[in-house]
Each structure stands twice: as C-alpha cells, then as structure tokens.
Amino acid sequence: MKRITLPLTDEVIRELHAGDSVLISGTVITGRDAAHKRLYELIQEGKPLPVDINGEVIYYVGPAPAKPGHAVGPAGPTSSYRMDKYTPALLDRGLKGMIGKGARNDEVVESMIKNGAVYFAAIGGAAALISRSIKKSELLAYEDLGTEAIYRFTVEDFPAIVVIDSKGNSVLASGK
C-alpha cells in the first residue's frame, strides 16, 4: 500500500503503476456530468474556468447529503466513461489525475500518456466507507448544480487503486 500526498508531482505520477493500491491524502476537486459539460464548453469558447484545474486531481462524485455532524454524505465514485468526451480537454489544461470507476476510452488514455496523468478507481458502491476518509467539503463553483456542483474535498488516506497509469497500462479486466 502506497501513501501519496496531493498535489501530484510528475515524479510521483511516474512512480505510480497500474495495480498499485494507494491511500490518498490532501485535497481533490469534485465534478461529474453537468460540471464537466460546463467546463468543457468554457474551454471550447476560450473563456476562463471558475476553478483552476492545473495540477489538480478530480473525483467523479455526486455525494448524498451530509447528516448533521458528518463532513459529507456517502460519496462513492460514479462511472468515469461519461466524462470521456470532456476529459482530454481538461488534461490539456493541466489536470493530473482522475478518480472514478470503470473503463475509459482510447482518447482519454492517449491524452493521459501525452499529458502525464493517472486514473485511479475507488470502489463503486462503497460510499459510506469511502466518506469516512473525506474530512472536509467546501463549495467551489456551480452551486446551482446541487450534488453535481464542484467541491473541494480534504481527504485523508482515501483508498484507491491505480487502474490506468501514465504510460497507459491498465489493470481493468477486459472479460473473456
């Protein structure tokens, strides 16, 4: 089990290999379908983004509401492939890592190799367990999107697995 601290440096990214189990500490930003669409459209229009994504790791999540006394509600990963259309543009803007679940398309993997980025999987459906490693949640942008807004999460020992590394190696099963 490797412990890694964010933000990710290029050196750390190079040392992460597909199949590594990691515990992530530091801060990540969140975003899923609707936020990605907005960020992508701003990039297409050449406009500034409401959040500086350079050097960041993004967690694909739409948390459940937090009960009183909890920093966040259950917050497991959502399927990553729905963000594939938008991801290369974000990687070109300096995004260094993604946390989600499931497969990515070839364009995303090629862009990860080109930009030196890494894709982690958290365990889909282990939302109550995962939320214990999220210590703080702050709204960054797109409040109107509710659960789909962009938040900054402070995480401690967030459990994840490197499923596609910066060389494009993958440990996702391809099925027989």
Add this chain to the structure above:
Amino acid sequence: MEIRRINATDITETVKKLFMDMNYYIGEDILCALKNAKEKEVSPVGKNVLDQLIENHKIASAEEVPICQDTGMAVLFVEYGDHVVIENGSFEEAVQEGVRQAYIDGYLRKSVVSDPVFDRVNTKDNTPAIIYTSIVPGDKIHILAGCKGFGSENMSSVKMLTPSAGVDGIKKFIMDTVKYAGPNPCPPIVVGIGIGGTFEKAAMLSKKATLRPIDTHNPDERYAALEDELLTAINETGFGPAGLGGSTTALGVNIETFPTHIAGMPVAVNICCHAARHKETTI
C-alpha cells in the same frame, strides 16, 4: 367483501419507510451472497473489494446512511386491491409524498431532473417516482419497491429476438450485454432478465426480476436451470469485483417471463449493481 378505507397519510408513511430502510439496510440475500462470494473469490484484490463492500454495509446500517450515494430513481410495483378506497387524498399523490419525504428527511440523494434533454433541472425531492399499478381482487395494497442507481441502469438493454433465435439466442444477447457493461455497473452485479410479453413488458419484467431476492429461483425448473447456467457463465467472464478481475462478476441472475406473440421473443436485461436495494410490504 367490504370496502376498506385507508388514509392517504398511511400510504405516505409506508412508502417513506420503505425507501429509507432499503437505502440503509441491505437485504440478507445480498449480504449472504457477498459473504459466500468472498470465501470463493480467487483474486486477492477481488476478495479485498468484497471485504470492503461488506464493511460498507455495516457502516451504512449502523449510521443509518445510504449504502451508495446513488440512491436511484424510485420505482414501485403496486398490486392495488379493488376493495380499497383512499381517504383524504389520492393514492398517486400519497406515494409521491412518501418518496419526497424519504429523500428529504432520510438524507438520500436527489437525482431526478425535470426534463430529460433540454432543461435537466433537478426536481430537488427525487420525484416523480415511477409507479406500475395493477388492480387485483381484495382489500389490500401490496408494494414492491426498488431504487436502482443509474451506473448499472445505463448498461441495460432490450432486444426484440424472434422465435428462431431460441434459447441460444437469448443466452448470447444476455452475455453480450454483460460483456459490454464490463467493469462499469459496479460488479458483482445482479442480472434481472425479462423474457416475453411485448417490448415494454419485457423491460418491466426485467426490472421486477432485479427486485426479487437472489436466493430464490424461477418456479419453472427450465428457467431456474437457465438462471444457474447464466450465473456460472457470467462469473467465468473474469471481470470480478469492481471490474478488477476475479471469479465474482455476478451475485445472482433472476428471470421473469410472460406469454408473448407468435412472431416474437422479446428479451430485456436490466443490470443492477451489488447494492441491489429492494423492499416489499402489504398494507
């Protein structure tokens, strides 16, 4: 039989409790299947994932928080006794109110948008629920409810097979659907299969099949054998827990059938994640 009067607020309370409970407490059928799968899983990574899923269920029930952040879209299959009259409101609105209260008071995620294409604005209370009602003889109301997430819903499929495709055609379509889904629908999955009826009936049957406990079989032994055969075949694909490889890709396969047309053999595959949340009750 006498007419039975049920207060709308009793319907609301019942529906509210169903949806809160199913989101906090996983069914024994799923928990047992996860524990059995952990014993048999050949991949160490897979074993570890299954361990974390079991631990997740413990946390969710102890803290009364949702098992998964995707608390789904509410679906109810209702058998409404023809001797029941609802007082102080309508049945439909009482059910919607129950869903609304469960998602707001129960800290469940509101995941429904008003318009599917253009607006996509969150309705903020997870309504509308989808209600399938059939009128049956009697003075009771039976509700079978589920709240499937869309990671797995998006991996589901319907195909209008024709009779010459036979059982081999059905197996191929189901396996193709499962392989296409791969690691995306949060394996180990529960596979609901609807065969027969019409285009929409097959889809409804497949949804209903995901709500049947996985420790039960189709009463027709030919379909029961097909359930077992498909479960084995799906587990041989090797996707494994979380799609990271292993021998547990599915926890259960449930088949529901209905008579169909001489020219057709519709098949629907509704894939459900390992957090197969369902509850039923009779009022």
